[in-house]
Amino acid sequence: MSPSVSDNVLADRYRLLEPIGIGGMAEVHRAWDTVLQRHVAIKLFLPGLDPAGAQRFDNEVRVLAGLSHPALVSVYDADTTGRTPFVVLRLVEGPTLRDRLADGPLPLDEARRLGARLADALAHVHAHGLVHRDVKPSNILLDHEGDAYLADFGLAHLTGATRLTRTNQLVGTAAYLAPEQVLGTDIDHPADVYALGLVLLECVTGRREYQGTEVEAAVARLHRAPAVPEDLPADVRRLLEAMTSSMPQDRPTAHDCASALRTGTPLFGGAGVEPETGDPTEELPRAARVPWKGLVASAGALVGAFAITVAAISEERPTTSSPAATVTATQQAAPEEPVPSTQSPEPVQPRFVGTPQGADTTPPPATPEQEASTREQAGPAADKPKRGKGSDEVPGKAGKNGR
Structure with a gap:
């Protein structure tokens, strides 16, 4: 322990008990807060980390101190300048969502309630211009009443602010990254909506959607869309598909997600919905709406649990694709060429600059108007017929065989 901790007492006030997370x-x-006589959670910054890590820890404290929402863990006290930087938080007695999902999926009503609460918390975070960037089951705490709390804002990012990581690296947890995070592009609030969509999908299926190594889990979303069960209620299925759309602009806001989950109102006009024509309850095949080939071809960087560089990931290509995805990618890559009809009565002739070899140079016959114009310019002589080679007649005389 550092000098600021004496006899397991931090800052002469907080008696440290057992560790509950590392x-x-x-x-x-x-x-134990010896002044206010209550249990608290104390997060201690581990020594020996780089300055960027210390800055992220300080960032988490400042972010949480500026937020106030029932589904966010409250900050009671903090010291980020001492030998042992720490933050004192409200203690949430209970497991994480990750621990809870180890026992199986949640009932649908419970998943709706949990999702609405978390989406509402994210809407509050986004209203303050922040992106959480690491929404995942292990960062969601559950109390004994089953209420959820979004925690761990160490990677929270102020939109438009300077990154705390190098340009060819990103931070987050591979299995819950949004496609734009995998591609290394700028991220905004839709990245949190995507991650929450994967968390809710895991709540109703009981399994993590993208598994494998960090690289495999991250790049998998560039190969295929999440598999949303067909037997879910239509509004839930449509919402999860919209939240996990590959294109950030197609995802609903966190506020809209909270409203849809709380009231069961379908999100028409979202990703994959055509409200202006046809039956609004019909949806396009997800593969036909997702330009996965284009995303994979554009991939230049990838992150893992903390920061993994993936220059080699641009070599990856999908091994399988649905016919609809192939058609969509082909249509986007090159516009469709018009096919000339074999029954056209007037085929279009190509136009050339100059006279190409083998081209027919015979001029087209003149129109009556053109002939009249030519005679008018040539004068009376133009009306006198000329004797052509091999002609049998001369005007004013009998022909060779005339009488």
Whole structure:
């Protein structure tokens, strides 16, 4: 322990008890506040990390201190300048959502309620110009009443602010990254909506959608869309598909997600919905709406649990694709060429600059108007017929065989 901790007492006030969580740059302890006589959670910054890690820890404290929402963990106290930087948080007694899902999927009503609460919390975060960037089951705490709390804002990012990572690296958890995070492009609020969509999908299926190694899990979303069960209620299925759309602009806002989950109102006009024509309950095949080939071809960077560089991922290509996806990608790659009809009575002749070899140079016959114009310019002589070669007649005289 550092000098700021004496006899397991931090800052002469907080008695550290057992650890309840250990992460990449911090560990969380249950503690006893000797002044206010209550249990709290204390997050200690681990020594020996790089300055960027220390800056992210300080960022988390400042972000949480500026937010106030029932589904966010409250900040009670903090010191980010001492020998042992720490933040004192409300202690949420209960498991994480990851622990809960180890026992199987949630009932649909419970998943709706949990999703609406988390989406509402994200809407509050987004209203303050922030992106969480690491929404996942292990960062969602559950109390004994089953209420959810979004935690761990260490990677939260102010939209438009300077990155805390190098340009060829991103941070996050591979299995829950949005496609734009995998591609290394700028991210905004839709990235959190995508991650929450994957979390809710896991809640109703009981399994993580993209599995495997960090690289495999991250690149998998460039090969295929998440598999949303067909037996879910139509509004839930449509919402999950919209939340996990490959294109950020096609995803609903966190506020709209919260409203849809709370009221069961379908999100018409979202991804894959054609409300202006046909039956609005009919949807296009997801593969036909997702330009997966274009995304894979554009991939230049990829992240894992914390920061993994994936220059080699641009070599990856999908091994299989649905016919609809192939048709869509082909149509986007090159516009369709018109096919000339074999029954056209007037085929279109190509126009050339100059006279190409083998082209017919015979001028077309003149129209009556053109002939009249030519005679008018040539004068009376133009009306006198000329004797052509081999002609049998001369005007004014009998022909060779005339009488």
